[in-house]
Amino acid sequence: GVPGTATYYALIMTVYTWVAKGAWFALGYPYDFIVTPVWLxxxxxxxxxxxxTKKN
Structure with a gap:
């Protein structure tokens, strides 16, 4: 793999979590929002x- 891939993924997940939380709060805690973005x-x-794998 690529050095720092885990760090890169952790960064993506951190950003994703903050964006998702922000949108969830802004939309007023919709239940669908918890279920739907799980695939992302x-x-x-x-x-x-x-x-x-391709870079390897």
Missing amino acids: PSAMLLDLVYWA
Whole structure:
């Protein structure tokens, strides 16, 4: 893989969490918002794994 990939992923997840929390608060705690975006980090992880494997 790529050196610092875990750090890079952690940064993405931190940013994603803050953005998601901000939007959730702004929208008034919608229940759907908790369920729907769960696939986004999974897609990011898959993309990151693919990217890391391709670079190797």
